[in-house]
Amino acid sequence: MEPPFPGMDPYLEAPSLWPDVHHRLITLMCDQLQAQLSPRYRAVITPYVLFESLEIAPVRRGVPDVAVVEREYSAAASGSAAVSLAEAPLTLPALMDVPVEYARIDIRTVRDQTLVTAIELLSPANKRPGPDGADAYEKKRQDLFASTAHLLEIDLLRAGQRPRLARPLPDAPYFILLSRAQRRPYVEVWPLTLRDPIKPAPVPLLAPDPPVALDVGAAIHEAYRRARYDLEIDYTQPPPPPDLAPDDAAWLDAHLRALGLRPSSQ
Numbered sequence: 001m002e003p004p005f006p007g008m009d010p011y012l013e014a015p016s017l018w019p020d021v022h023h024r025l026i027t028l029m030c031d032q033l034q035a036q037l038s039p040r041y042r043a044v045i046t047p048y049v050l051f052e053s054l055e056i057a058p059v060r061r062g063v064p065d066v067a068v069v070e071r072e073y074s075a076a077a078s079g080s081a082a083v084s085l086a087e088a089p090l091t092l093p094a095l096m097d098v099p100v101e102y103a104r105i106d107i108r109t110v111r112d113q114t115l116v117t118a119i120e121l122l123s124p125a126n127k128r129p130g131p132d133g134a135d136a137y138e139k140k141r142q143d144l145f146a147s148t149a150h151l152l153e154i155d156l157l158r159a160g161q162r163p164r165l166a167r168p169l170p171d172a173p174y175f176i177l178l179s180r181a182q183r184r185p186y187v188e189v190w191p192l193t194l195r196d197p198i199k200p201a202p203v204p205l206l207a208p209d210p211p212v213a214l215d216v217g218a219a220i221h222e223a224y225r226r227a228r229y230d231l232e233i234d235y236t237q238p239p240p241p242p243d244l245a246p247d248d249a250a251w252l253d254a255h256l257r258a259l260g261l262r263p264s265s266q
Contacts, residue, residue, distance in 0.1 A: 001230035003221045004259050007198040008156050008174050010239035010252070012220075012229065018124065018157075019100050024223035025121055026103045029214060033107065033203060036212040041205065042110055047103045051125060051132065100125075107205065116206055117150040119214070127160025134161040144179075150204045151179040154216060159242055165189075173248065176201050176216065194248050195255075235261035 003009060012021045026045060033043040105119040120126070126137040141163065144151045153163055155175045162169055163177055165187060172191035178201065179187045192198055198217030205211060224230070235256050244252060256262040 001228075003224040004235070004256065004261060005194060007192055007194065007196055007217055008220060009224065009229075009233075010158065010173070010194065010244070011233045011235065012224075013157055013159070014233075014240045015124070017229065017232065019102070020227065021223060021229075022102055022121055022123060024227060025216075025219050026105060028219040028222055029119070029121075029216070030105050032215060032219065033105065033212055037107070037205075038209065040110060040209070041107055041116065044106045044108055045103045046106050047101055049099045049101050051097045051099055107203070109206070115147070115149045117152060117203055118144055119152045119203070120154065122153065122155045122157060122163075124157060124160060127155075127157060127162070129161055138164055145184060148181050150181050152201065152203060152214070153177040153179075156216075156220075158244075159240075171245070173244070178202065178204075180204050182207075194244075195251060236263070 012018065030043045030045050037043060100123075102121075102123050102125075104121070106115055107117040107119070108115055122137075125133050127134055141151065141153075153176070155162065155177070158173045162175070165177075166185070169175060169189065170191050173194060174192035176190040176192065176198075177187050178190075181204075190199075190201060198215075198220070200213040200215040200217075202211035203214050238249075239252070243249065253262065257264055
């Protein structure tokens with residue numbers, strides 16, 4: 001199935017999908033960039049690990065089985081009557097902090113491995129308030145701001161804390177932000193909407209080399225096709241939290257109905 005949205009698909013933000021989406025986008029974007037770079041540069045995927053609070057549904061096999069065997073053995077050995085225990089009326093998955101591997105793209109010089117441009121695709125942990133989340137990411141941003149490297153940030157998650165700027169960002173679900181080393185402290189901002197295609201963003205290099213283009217929208221669509229996310233997503237349900245703005249929610253509903261992904265209203 002072809003991607004149903006002209007730009008970012010908000011259903012890809014689901015915690016069950018996002019780690020896979022992140023990996024695929026990083027790989028596709030890195031390949032895009034490498035195809036355009038001169039032999040002076042290489043685009044390198046740099047992995048790192050963050051702790052994410054994820055919904056853990058599967059039962060850990062082995063420990064429960066041992067507990068059942070011990071309980072049955074104890075009752076049989078003692079000869080006592082089985083005690084009637086009330087069953088829990090509800091079983092819910094737990095939220096557990098688990099290590100999740102993410103990555104960023106570094107454009108480096110071939111000769112001396114100098115970092116020229118860092119490209120961050122933000123994860124939920126980067127945007128989670130607190131010292132281990134947004135604060136830690138902000139420290140990394142400040143380290144890059146103090147360097148000679150450019151920083152391109154891609155925020156395709158509506159939830160969480162946005163990258164910090166001196167003034168508030170406009171109201172939009174997604175953003176691309178570019179901090180060019182020679183223009184600091186100013187940051188170029190591209191607000192992204194649900195309704196419009198994502199135009200390619202410039203990726204600056206060393207002077208006098210011209211920037212190369214990063215087509216985030218094309219990467220999203222290619223990842224969607226390759227991963228067959230349509231088999232996992234139920235478009236009859238609302239997208240994951242937070243709620244869309246009322247006008248975006250109305251547009252999304254009409255758009256999905258027009259594509260036949262939701263039943264037509266009576």
